[in-house]
Amino acid sequence: MPLCPSAPLPLAFRLWGVAVLALFLMMPPFSLASDSGQGRWAILISGISGDPELQEEFLKWIRDLHASLAGPMQFDRGHVFVLFDDPSKDPGLISYKSTRENLEKVCREIASRVGKDDLVFVFIAGHGNFDAKTYKLNLPGPDPTAEELASILYSIPAARFVVANMTTCSGASVPALSQKGKIVVSATKSGMEKNQTQMGRFFVEAFKNGNADSDKNGRVSVLEAFNYAAHKVEEYYSTQGLLKTEHPVLDDDGDGKGQSDPGPENGEGFLARTTYLDTGVPAWARGKGTPEEEALLAEMQTVERQIEALKYARSEMPEAEYEKKLEGLLVRLATINAKLRKNK
Numbered sequence: 591m592p593l594c595p596s597a598p599l600p601l602a603f604r605l606w607g608v609a610v611l612a613l614f615l616m617m618p619p620f621s622l623a624s625d626s627g628q629g630r631w632a633i634l635i636s637g638i639s640g641d642p643e644l645q646e647e648f649l650k651w652i653r654d655l656h657a658s659l660a661g662p663m664q665f666d667r668g669h670v671f672v673l674f675d676d677p678s679k680d681p682g683l684i685s686y687k688s689t690r691e692n693l694e695k696v697c698r699e700i701a702s703r704v705g706k707d708d709l710v711f712v713f714i715a716g717h718g719n720f721d722a723k724t725y726k727l728n729l730p731g732p733d734p735t736a737e738e739l740a741s742i743l744y745s746i747p748a749a750r751f752v753v754a755n756m757t758t759c760s761g762a763s764v765p766a767l768s769q770k771g772k773i774v775v776s777a778t779k780s781g782m783e784k785n786q787t788q789m790g791r792f793f794v795e796a797f798k799n800g801n802a803d804s805d806k807n808g809r810v811s812v813l814e815a816f817n818y819a820a821h822k823v824e825e826y827y828s829t830q831g832l833l834k835t836e837h838p839v840l841d842d843d844g845d846g847k848g849q850s851d852p853g854p855e856n857g858e859g860f861l862a863r864t865t866y867l868d869t870g871v872p873a874w875a876r877g878k879g880t881p882e883e884e885a886l887l888a889e890m891q892t893v894e895r896q897i898e899a900l901k902y903a904r905s906e907m908p909e910a911e912y913e914k915k916l917e918g919l920l921v922r923l924a925t926i927n928a929k930l931r932k933n934k
C-alpha cells in the first residue's frame with residue numbers, strides 16, 4: 591500500500607533524514623559555531639624544569655603550541671604570553687621568567703585589555719606537587735597553591751576559560767580551578783600521580799593534527815583535543831610496556847570533579863564540545879561580515895548550543911520528543927547554513 595503523503599514517516603526514514611542534514615551541516619565553510627567578534631588570549635607557562643632534557647621538552651611543547659596559536663589559529667601575537675623558567679632559552683618567544691609575580695603581572699595586563707566575552711586559554715607545563723592536602727605549582731620563587739592559581743587567573747574578567755594543567759599531580763588542582771563556565775583539563779586524575787606526564791605533548795599535538803578532528807568538521811574542539819590526547823597517553827604507556835601513571839580528566843560542569851570519559855552519560859564535556867581555540871570564521875567574514883551575516887553566525891552558535899543541551903537532556907525526556915526537537919533544531923541549522931552560503 592502506498593504511503594499516504596500525510597502519514598508520519600517511519601522512524602528509520604526520519605533518522606536517515608536527520609543524518610543527511612547533519613552531514614550537510616558538517617560541510618565547510620560554516621560547519622560549526624563562530625566566535626566572531628570575541629577576543630582570544632593565551633598564557634603559556636612552564637615552571638621549574640629541574641632537568642635540562644625536561645626543560646628542552648617543555649620548551650618544545652610551548653614552541654609548538656605558540657606556533658599553532660599564532661599561525662593557523664590566528665591568535666593576535668600580542669595576546670599570547672609565554673612564561674618560562676629560563677627566558678634566555680628563547681628570548682624572542684619568552685615574555686617573562688615564570689615567577690608567580692610575573693604571572694600576576696601578565697594577568698593584570700590581560701585584565702586591563704580583555705573583553706567580557708573573550709576566551710582565555712591557559713596551558714601549564716612543568717611540575718606540581720601534592721602533600722595530601724594542597725596542590726602547588728612549582729615556579730621559580732614562591733609556589734602558588736591551586737586556590738591561589740585560580741584566584742590569579744580568574745582575576746581576568748573573561749567569560750570563557752580553558753585551563754590545561756599538564757603538570758605532575760595536576761588532578762589535585764581541578765577542584766580549585768573548577769567553576770561554572772570554565773573548562774579544566776588535567777594530566778592526572780589526582781594529586782597522587784606524581785610521575786612525569788605525557789599529556790601536555792599530546793594535547794599540543796591535537797591542535798596541529800587532523801586526526802584529532804573526530805567529527806571531521808575542520809576544527810578541533812577542546813573536547814576533541816582532550817579525547818585525542820587522552821587516547822595518545824593510553825597508547826604511549828601501552829607501547830612502552832609501562833604501567834599507566836597518568837589518567838587525564840576534564841571538568842566543565844563546575845562541580846570540581848573531572849571525568850576521564852566526558853559525555854552526556856556523566857554530564858561532562860558539554861562546554862568543551864562547543865568550545866574552540868580557533869575562530870572558525872572564514873577570512874572573508876572575519877570582521878568584515880555584513881550585519882546580516884554576523885547575525886546568522888550568532889544564531890548558528892545559539893542553535894548549536896541548544897543541540898548540545900538537548901543531547902545532555904536526552905535521558906530526561908521520551909525518545910520521540912527528543913527526536914522531534916533534534917530534527918527541528920537541525921532543520922533550523924540547515925536553513926541558517928543555506929542562507930550563509932547564499933550570501934558568500
Ligand SMILES: [Ca+2]
Binds near residue numbers: 804808810811
Ligand atoms: Ca571537530
Ligand SMILES: [Ca+2]
Binds near residue numbers: 849
Ligand atoms: Ca565535573
